[in-house]
Amino acid sequence: MNVRDLVNFETPPESSPLGGQSSSNHMLSIPPSRAPSPTNAPTFSRRASIVLIGMRGVGKTTLGTIASKALGWELLDTDLIFEQQQGVPIAKFISTYGWEEFRKVESKHLETILPNNLTGKVIACGGGVVELERNRAILQRFRDHGPVIHVLREKDAVLAYLRDSPQYPPFLHETAKEAWDRREQLFRDCCSFEFVSLTMPVPPAPKGFKDIITPDQTFALKPVEEDFFRLLRFIHGVDTKKVTLSPRGPRSYSLSLTFEDVRQAIPVLDELSTGIDLWELRVDLLSSCEPTFLAFQIAILRHHSPLPILFTLRTVSQGGRYPDVSPQNEKAVKIQAWLHHHALRLGVEYIDLEVVMPESTFTSVVEKKGNTIVMGSYNDWAGTLNWASPQTRHLFEKMTQLHVDIVKIVGAAKSFEDNMALRQFAGLVERSSTPLLAINVGPEGKISRALNPILSPVSHPLLPRAAGPGQISFYETQSILYLTGLLPAKKYYVFGRPIGHSMSPTIHNTAFSYLGLPHSYSIKETATVGELKEVMLDPNFGGASVTIPYKVEIMPYMQHISRHARVIGAVNTVTSIPGGGLSGDNTDWRAIKSCLTRSLTPANVVTSSTTALVLGAGGTCRATLYALHQIGVINIFIWNRTRRRAELLAEEFSKLDPLLRIRVLDRLDVQLPIRPLPTMIISTIPAAAPTSSELIDVGLRIEHLSDAGGVAIELGYERRITRLLSLAQEKRDQGIAWAVVEGIEILLEQGYEQFKIWTGRRAPARKVQEKVLEVYEQRRGLQSPPMQ
Structure with missing residues (x-):
């Protein structure tokens, strides 16, 4: 594969804003x-x-x-x-x-x-x-x-x-x-x-x-x-933002944006996204359906959030505001069809098609859907749907025959028993290859929203209005699942020595609390790795972060180790496997890769001539080399105090790819023999000596940083400003586009990756970052020793 193709059309690692006339x-x-x-x-x-x-x-x-x-x-x-x-x-x-x-x-x-x-x-x-x-x-x-x-x-x-x-x-x-x-x-x-x-x-x-x-x-x-x-x-189908949809897999959630203009949501978009997997853009609630207005609405939402978008044009009879469309009204049929085809042209990841719309519209959109997921929906606001009747089963079968990807059926609960009938119906059709989203609206139907496992619609207090009666928040759904025994409390830890000042408990406990998850995270410091076995055998054990000196020693205790962790030769994340056993992974390289790709400018896109410089040859250097290889860098230079250690690492990782060239530098306090100069410099060594507050000077000079710009990453977070980052900032002051990534950012990124592995949910990054920086600055004020 071409290096540029690898960077820009990368397959998942495991498998190889407002213009127009508004009206x-x-x-x-x-x-x-x-x-x-x-x-x-x-x-x-x-x-x-x-x-x-x-x-x-x-x-x-x-x-x-x-x-x-x-x-x-x-x-x-x-x-x-x-x-x-x-x-x-x-x-x-x-x-x-x-x-x-x-x-x-x-x-x-x-x-x-x-x-x-x-x-x-x-x-x-x-x-x-x-x-x-x-x-x-x-x-x-x-x-x-x-x-x-x-x-x-x-x-x-x-x-x-x-x-x-x-x-x-x-x-x-x-x-x-x-x-x-x-x-x-x-x-x-x-x-x-x-x-x-x-x-x-x-x-x-x-x-x-x-x-x-x-x-x-x-x-x-x-x-x-x-x-x-x-x-x-x-x-091209490389990343279609598909959500895992399975009645027995991780639960998924959607949130309907009920604003008249998406711009109104921007200040609170991060909070609104808490726990959810997908945005539903209620187009019928927007101030206009003019096509250019819609194009900018979707662009703004994409620009501010990575989550996929469900395009929904809900008609009046189905609980929305868009006028009902009669098949006999040719003009209305054409306009409704055009809007849905326009959504496909905008590349929306999901589209809602009401089963009551004219069949010609329905089938034409399904035929042209491309990589868009079609949700066929039926909303019974009149309260006539009976979950136990053959007609409801016939409705489900009719919708599957229309070749939809997801069936959505919404009833109205008059009593608690209606929710039990719904779950019985869901159990009957569970073996179908078409996922079912089934809920009851109204106050009596709240429990059905919590029990529905597939894209369950949730609300949020910051929305201008709820999208439907009886909606509950993501936080409330987690509380209901916990109280009904469907979300057991798990214990998570950080393993290592010494780890008394680890920031990991702050990261994960903040995330657990904000999302309403009943889990806990604490420090487990032991003299030997063997002492951790009893903790990992606890039936309530959910997983652990692993730091020095156990990243390698813990590997024999794993029943499964990811391909990435095997290549890197270290595990920093342990997860309890449902049904028994332990799985080991490494999120350090993912954090480094994420920060690199996020910070590289289009001018510094990775090519066959791109060079990178890595400082240090310890354990985190292994994750760094792997991350660089994953984004397509094939010219890597390593400097380490002990040259032989760097040489052994270079020999080992050069076997990953015949194109990979890893060379070892003797000195940094001279003109570097690297052409072109590196646009990526990653330091994996401590920024300051353990017994001194003075920054370590390894000889790196400002002339070593490319005038084409680049990204400087510091993996250690005991100091926020280091020699490398100060040089990069000096370049920025000269008007040269060098991005600066602090060690605390890497720490947070690898923690977010661990959180997703353990819970299946995205961590509330902004809230976690705010809390971590608050604690971090407090500890710095107390002049605490370096943190692990």
Whole structure:
């Protein structure tokens, strides 16, 4: 696999914001597309070229530059190609020959460029490419082969840019706004997907800078890169954000956003996401269903949260606000269908289809769903559904025959017994291959929400309104499960010596408490690893963090060890296996990898020439080398006081990959024999001597840090500012994009990974970080000894 493919389209390790015309009217003012996009007709090759279309100024060239660097593909900008082949700027060509001639020549270029560049290219098209019908036909044919992505940006920002741009003469017979409004539907007729490139504050390029994007600008555009590659991974099925759905597997939860505008939720989005696995965007509750408004709503939600999104347009008869649609009302049917196809074009991970909608709409969306998961839903707000009747079983079977991925049936509880009937029904259909989400609404139905194991809808006090009657919070569901014996309290520990000042209890106990989980976490310090056996045999034992000196010694006690931990040669996470036995894993490398990939800018995407420098050759160096290898770095240098120890480590890890080259440095206080200079430097050694507060100087100098920018990571957290991090900060002060990752951040990341392994839930990162930093600063104020 190509190194860039490994970085940007990585398979899971175990297996190898608001533009547009807003309106309070829920009915669209534009007609449905005359040529609906075949959103999933082909399965694209990962090498299929990517075509970007959209208005001038939306950032197609910038986005194309980011994508081409990340993928290692050539960027073809049709405007630049036009100027190169005609020998004059576009503005001069148009002023000389006119717009009509420009469009003819542009079309000839398009007829050549697209068919001859089917793979390995990012192609950014001119803003008016959709003006000619033959161009639209070319784009529509291409989308059967590869993704054609309509790029949007905030309308006011783009129009301001067009007013000030000297590149083109004014539009012919219309304003830029009129051209935008007219072309918007033409772009949607031609695209297979739509991407909103949210405007980021980007520093200006210095005078005389010739490249398209400076390193500092790429750092500012990192969020755009992340959002765009989230869409590409979804398109190619590499990461579709699927939630594990099993009646006997980990429980999953969803939360309906009931805001009129997603922007209102941003300040509390982190708190709202506590414990949940999926957002339900209640489109019928938004202030508008206008397509560009919807595109920005979804883009904003994605930008602020990694969770998948369920697109729901709930009709009045099904408990929502969108008007009911009669099959006889052709216009209403077309609009409802268009909105659901628009959701597919936006790349939503889940979509809700009401079983009462016109069958033609239902089947057309299922046929075009691509990697989107379809939830077929039936909501009985009248209270006539009887869980024990044959009609309910027939309803379930009818929905499965419609080829949905999840069946959702909502009844209304009049008594507690209705919840028992629901669970009996769920048991009858449990063997079906189609997962069932089944709940009862109303006060008497609250228990059904807690007992439902699949995407159970929960509420939150910070929502403007509940999505349905009888909803309870995630915290309340955990309390109910604990009181009914379905969530037993587990004991978790940190194993090691000395560990008196470990921050791990603060991390995990804070997370347990905030999520309402009944577990506990404490310190277990022993003289030998053998003394831990009795603790691990306790039936209430849930798992443990393992630190020095037991990361290797504890491995013989494991019945299962992950592939990652075996390669690294150390276990830092122990988990009790349901039914008996212990499993060992390593989350150190995951934390390092996460911080590296999050901090690297698009300008420093990993290539075959990327270099990394690792300081130290101890146990954490092993996890560091593995993390670097996992993101595709093949040129690694190690410095260690004891050269022989570094050499043995280099010899061992070089066997992982024939392309991997790990070399050992003798000294750091000289000009480094590394070309290009490292864009990743990771220190695995203590920042200060154990008996002194002075920072250890191993000889690293500011000239050793690349002028192309990079990321500096400190694994030790006994000091927040170290020699390495101060050098990186000095580079930042010079305007060079070096990211700084403190040891406390690595500690938190590996703890979050452990928490997810043990509980199946994401840790409430912001709350945990706040508490850990509070305790950390208190201990520093007391001048406590170094923490493990």
